[in-house]
Amino acid sequence: MKIYVPLLLGLLCIGGMMPVWADTSADTLLKAADTQASGEYTRQRFLAVQKKPFDEADARKKALIIGDSHAQDFFNGVLENGYLSNYQLSTRYIPTRCQMVWGDKGAAFIQSKDTALCAKSDNVMQAAAQIAEADVIIMVARWQDWAAKLLPETIQQMQLRADQQLIVLGAKDFGKIAIRNYLKLSADERLALRNKVDPKPLAGNQWLRETLGDKVFIDQQRLICGEGDSCRLFTDAGELLSYDGGHLTPAGAKYVGKLLFTESLLQGL
Numbered sequence: 668m669k670i671y672v673p674l675l676l677g678l679l680c681i682g683g684m685m686p687v688w689a690d691t692s693a694d695t696l697l698k699a700a701d702t703q704a705s706g707e708y709t710r711q712r713f714l715a716v717q718k719k720p721f722d723e724a725d726a727r728k729k730a731l732i733i734g735d736s737h738a739q740d741f742f743n744g745v746l747e748n749g750y751l752s753n754y755q756l757s758t759r760y761i762p763t764r765c766q767m768v769w770g771d772k773g774a775a776f777i778q779s780k781d782t783a784l785c786a787k788s789d790n791v792m793q794a795a796a797q798i799a800e801a802d803v804i805i806m807v808a809r810w811q812d813w814a815a816k817l818l819p820e821t822i823q824q825m826q827l828r829a830d831q832q833l834i835v836l837g838a839k840d841f842g843k844i845a846i847r848n849y850l851k852l853s854a855d856e857r858l859a860l861r862n863k864v865d866p867k868p869l870a871g872n873q874w875l876r877e878t879l880g881d882k883v884f885i886d887q888q889r890l891i892c893g894e895g896d897s898c899r900l901f902t903d904a905g906e907l908l909s910y911d912g913g914h915l916t917p918a919g920a921k922y923v924g925k926l927l928f929t930e931s932l933l934q935g936l
Contacts, residue, residue, distance in 0.1 A: 691854060691857070691904075691905040691906065693850050696846060696849065696850060696907055697846060697850075699906070699907040699910060699916045699917075699918070700844060700846040700907060700910045700916075701910065702910055702911050705910040705911075705914070705916060706910075706911075706914070708743070708916075708917060709736055709739050709740060709743065709914050709915070710736070710739055712742060712743060712746055713732075713738065713739040713742045713743070713758050713760065714739075714758075714760065716756055716757055716758050717757075717758050717759065717760055718757065718758075718759060718789070718797070719756075719757040719758070720757070720797075721755050721757060721797070721800050721801070722755060725755055727753055727754055727755050728753065728754050728755070728802040728803065729754065729755045729757070729800055729801045729802050729803070730751055730754040730755065730756055730757075730801060730802065730803040730804075730805065730936075731757050731758070731759065731794075731797055731798060731800075731801035731803070731804050731805070732745075732756065732757070732758045732759075732805045732807065733758070733759045733761065733767060733791070733794060733798075733804065733805070733806050733807075734759075734760075734761060734767065734806055734807040734808040735760070735761060735762055735763040735807075735808045735809060736763065736809075736913075736914055737763075737807045737808055737809050737836070737838060737839065737913075737914075738758070738760070738805075738806075738807035738808065739760075739914075740807075740839075740914055740915045740920060740923070741805070741807045741836060741924075741927075742756075742758060743915065743917070743920035743924070744915070744920045744921065744923050744924020744925075744927060744928075745924060745928075747917065747920045747921040747924055748921060748924045748925055748928065750924065750928050750933075750936070751936060754802075754803070754936075757797065757801075759789050759794045759797070760788075760789055761788060761789050761790060761791070761808075762781075762784060762785070762788050763808065763809050763811075764777070764778070764781040764784060764785065765777060765781065765784065765785035765788050765790065766808065766810070766811055766813075766814035767790075767791050767806060767808055767814060767818070767821060768790075768791065768814055768817050768818075768821050769791055769792055769817075769820065769821045769824040769825075770792050770824075772817055772820070772821075773785075773813070773814060773817070776811070776813040776814070791821060791824075791825065792824075795825065798825055798827075799826075801831065802830075802831060802832065803831070803832045803833075803834065803936065804825075804827070804831065804832070804833050804834070805834045805835075805836070806833070806834070806835045806836070807835075807836040808836075808838065809838040809868065809913065810837065810838055810868075810871045810875065811871075812867075812870075812871060812874075815871050815874055815875055816874075818835070818875070818878075818879070819878060819879075833883055834883065834885065834932065834933065835875065835879055835883055835884050835885070836884075836885045836887050836927075837868065837871065837872035837875055837876070837884065837885065837886050837887060837888060838868035838871060838872065838887075838888065839868065839887050839888045839891060839892075839913070839923075840864040840865045840867075840868045840869075840888065840898070840912065840913060841862055841864060841892075841898050841900060841908060841909040841912045841913070842862035842863050842864045842865065842897070842898065842900075842912055843862070843912055844862075844900070844909060844910065844911060844912050846907070849900070849907075854905050857900070857901045857905060858899075858901055858903070858905065860899065860900055860901065861897035861898065861899060862897055862898055862899075862900050863896060863897055864888075864892070864896055864897060864898050865912075866896060868888055869888060869896065872886045872888050872889070881932070882932065885927065885931045885932060885933065887923065887926075887927060887931075890926050890927065890930060890931060891908075891923055891926060902918055902919070902922045904918075906918035906919070906922075907919065908922060908923070
């Protein structure tokens with residue numbers, strides 16, 4: 668019996684035996700690696716609901732997402748996959764240079780050049796009233812060591828009730844991105860590529876994991892990259908995950924968001 672090649676390929680794809688490759692042309696990859704355009708993507712939707720009040724007339728539960736640009740990445744992963752649609756969503760932006768700490772506890776650690784920025788920025792203490800309203804509080808950051816060490820005290824000061832759920836996500840890192848080098852690789856070579864990552868987030872994540880435990884903390888670096896000091900740079904479909912080594916492309920946000928909500932404690936939401 669003759670089986671035409673197009674039909675055979677279709678049957679294999681339906682059966683899950685072949686990957687569905689995305690557009691991985693040079694133009695597409697260069698566009699994904701555009702830090703200016705991608706940076707705007709990272710920020711835009713998070714900032715659009717920054718400090719948005721919860722509506723008491725809305726019967727849905729309330730979720731508050733707090734943090735820096737890594738929290739913005741997380742929020743994009745939520746939206747790209749349609750997660751948390753049964754929640755009211757609000758965000759609070761706290762710059763990486765300022766960190767999530769209670770009161771003036773971080774003053775001694777913040778660099779002098781950032782003092783003015785952090786004095787004007789949002790902080791956990793200012794967010795306390797909205798934290799008290801939320802059913803779920805999700806804190807995401809590229810945690811600096813000193814802020815991670817102060818986090819248990821910060822959480823204690825937040826005075827969460829037994830009926831509230833706290834989830835803390837650690838930092839992620841993909842190493843230095845050299846997009847023009849990847850253009851020379853085949854699709855299979857890109858998929859197999861492992862990039863050396865910054866060791867600082869790995870150490871911070873380990874401390875947070877051991878201190879907070881797996882009922883609160885999600886090590887997204889380990890979830891995305893596995894064990895070790897390297898990480899993949901492309902999705903299974905050949906799309907670029909990160910445009911600058913720390914933040915996610917739209918394809919990366921969708922990929923990481925799906926991992927987080929299917930393979931971590933977030934799947935309970």
